[in-house]
Amino acid sequence: MKTLHTAEQKLKERIKELTCLYEVTSLIVHSDYEQIEEVLKAIADCLQRAWQFDKETYVELETPVTSIYTEERGEAYVFLQSPIKVFNEQKGLIKVGYPSPKYTLDDFLVEEQQLLDNVCLEVGNLLERKEIKDNQESIRRQVEQADRLRILGEITAGIAHELNTPLANILGFAELLRERVENDPLATKDLDKIITNTIFSREVVKKLMFFACEMPEERNTLNIVPIIKDAMDLLRVTLAKNEVSCDLEVNTENIELRTDKIQLTQVLFNLIVNAIYFSPPNSTIKIKVTDKKDKVVLVISDEGSGIPKDKASSVFDPFFTTKPVGEGSGLGLSVVHGIIKSHKGSIAHAPNKPKGTVFTIEFPKLK
Template identity: 70%
Template sequence: MHTTEQKLKERIKELTCLYEVTSLIVNCDYDKVEHALKGIVKCMERAWQFDKETYVALKTVDFDLKTDEKGTDYVFLESPITTFNKPHGSIKVGYPAPKYSLEDFLEEEQQLLDNICLEVGNLLERKEIRENEVRIRRQVEQADRLRILGEITAGIAHELNTPLANILGFAELLEERVADDSQASKDLKKIITNTIFSREVVKKLMFFACEMPQEKETVNIVPIIEDAIDLMRSTLKQSDISCDLKVSEQIITLRIDKIQLTQVIFNLVVNAIYFSPPKSTISVHVADKNKKVILKIADQGSGIPEDVAQHIFEPFYTTKPSGEGSGLGLSVVHGIVKSHQGTILHKKNNPTGTIFTIEFPKT
């Protein structure tokens, strides 16, 4: 039996712990939640009756924190952490077994544990809400920038089309006239090659600005994606990279422009190849889920730095060395996806790399 003095001492420890936990949560920087959780775990270790032998383990989707172990086997009090009424993790407080049993825990200690789990869940909810607000704000800002850039690039593309067509036409005519002059022929070939390259850049600009006419039809997209990947087999082989395609079923129908879908696959896989190390695998997953089709392309490369992430869909923005990329690939993909009322997002792959997720509505 505990004396009145012992009971009072335990209540003081519990109230002190709850006060410290509340203070850590109130003053928590949402970018340093792990630091606050470590502090909470340490507070809890001191709050239990046999504090010298108490072991605390906090585990959530993102964190796995523990105090120093005092044995190999334990008896535990446990309470769940929930966020938005869904399980998110748990906190366990244990004593070494068989020295202690569940009867050695106080009823008030279970109540304290439940209260702490409730507070931790509230903290993680607020963190998630804040992150969602930041992400939505960035998406709105990015959509605004892309809309303005789309209008500008559409005008540029139209202005460049006519002079490029004239340069190409007259260069081809001159090529016939100077067939006997080898140096002039070489120079003209360079002009023609660079003009064709410039025309392709203009075409990408028009794709980005959604100025290219679409020919949508309801098709099975599986063979289209298979063909697009097959066309890149030689590039994959040269880079010593494999590409793994998985589909939820062999017939996945979608109303889409076939050429533009091919371009989306091309650009994303080519990007993945460029940033992937040898011997790695690029995964392409296609799933038909009720009212939408989900396309995921994951690589095992170096990933996208945080300071770059918000710019990757902007035209002419590239992290590749000069001459190795026009900076239009992802902006074209973004324009095509948006023109099909779809969404495109990216996140970190585990342990390294990037996952691009595209969702196309089926209606």
Template identity: 70%
Template sequence: MLTAEQKLKERIKELTCLYEVTSLIVNCDYDDMETALLGIVQCLERAWQFDEETYVLLSTPDFFIKTEEKGEDYVFLESVITVFNKPKGEIKVGYPSPKYQLKDFLEEEQQLLDNVCLKVGNLLERKEIKEKEAHIRRQVEQSDRLRILGEITAGIAHELNTPLANILGFTELLQEHISNDPQALKDLDKIITNTIFSREVVKKLMFFACEMPETREVINVVEVMEEAINMLRTTLRQNEVSCEFEHSEDTIELRIDKIQLTQVVFNLIVNAIYFAPPKSTISVNLGIEKENIILKIADQGPGIPEESIAHIFDPFFTTKPVGEGSGLGLSVVHGIVQSHQGSIAVTPNTPTGTIFTLKFPKK
């Protein structure tokens, strides 16, 4: 039985603990939550009656924090941490067993523990709200940037089309007039090749800016995939890479723009060829899962660096050397897939490489 003086001392410890916990929460840096939670755990350790033998453990899906253990077995007071009315962890305060039993805890200590768990739950709620607000803000900013960028790229594409067509046309005319000069013909071939490459970049810009006309119709995706892969056979052979195409059915129908689907397949397979080592295999798999058509393209290259994954669908972002990639391929793919209410995800291949998984809803 505690004396009046002992009871007063315990109440002071509990009130001090609540004050310190509140101060930690008010001044918490959401980017360094672990420091704040460690401080809360240490406050609880000091607030218990037998503080020198108290052991405190806080656990959530993201954090596991505890004080120094004072024994092997413990008897615990426990309280649940709730976040948005759902249990998301707990705090346990214990004494070494069998030296102490549950009856050695004070009734007020359970109330204190419940109060602290409530405050920790509120802190985690505020952190989650802040993260969602930051995510929404980033989405809005990204959407606004893409809208402006779309307008700019549409203008650039239109401006470039005419001079590129002129360069290509006049170069072809020159070829007819200097057929007796082999070196000049080689130089003109280089001009034509680079002009065609530039025109393809312009097409990608127009795809990105949604300036290309779209015609959706029900097509057999298997046939489109086979045609696209066959057109890339020369490129595959030159890079000593093979491509295997598997499909669960001979006819898999989808309402989609055929040209845009071909653009998606070309971009992903050409990317895979670029990064695939010689003698390796690119696997293309097409199937149906419930109400979705799933397309997977896997290579055996070095894989995408973890720090780049968040940016691979950003316009003009590329991991290729300067001059070897426009940074628009995957951005175009992402835009086309989204415009068809689909999704695209990237995951590591095993043991090495990358898998792009595209999901289109059946219609």
């Protein structure tokens, strides 16, 4: 359906194309990164109006953010298309089409392909700027989180040291009193409660010191696969009681890491016990360990309820817990964070699919 154009028609088409490019540029310049889907939809509408046979034009705009499709004009199409590149890597494309067989590629104008290329370039620039902004925001949050945890670590270390001496005195004098009143059952029972609660408090202080990286450690180069299997075996009864299974996947049976065995076991216990607590019956906790050239990556995922978005930034804070009162001290993940930090490693969490949480730990291979 090739059409001959008069000078007036050609001028009209150029005006439509220039108007489209101007509108697209304006949309991008004034865009709000929080409403980028609306911006991309408006760009698709601009393209639809800019083509020669605009009443029959169909546009597909695909990006990592969203996919936009204008109202369909037929069942099959012949398309012009151009890639959307973000940092020189194709991350999407725009296709503009006419219904076929009514139209063929010959019905598109050379200038329309040029316009499409220019619009894709502008969209790519928009996505690049959004990615840079998102990365900056992510880095800012990480810095704030690290700074908050550093301050909490310093405060926690001071609190732990201050509590250690009086707790030791309470425990020591309570045990001495118990020997003196051993013929008084009621007094002995009360002292047993004091001793039990003092020991519990001392364990809380130990966890606080773990968080603050104040506990002594003994690091050796160890194969961590047996350590992980032992931890899983020790939790076998708890897993069975909660009707939860635990699978281990390793890319090699010999994964060496310079670590403290007790601390690594505590990291595993805290993360697996947490996963068990939040996992529904008949679900599976997956542990995947990957030995890489310069690091060891440990991933623990569950199928539980997941971490609420408004709580995500607080999970490593001391005494923070989503468990009911009396069912958790809120120190498990802060202890894990402290141990991993002392190993120069990192820990992050993300939603599991379709539900649950994934914790990813990276240990650098330090000599």
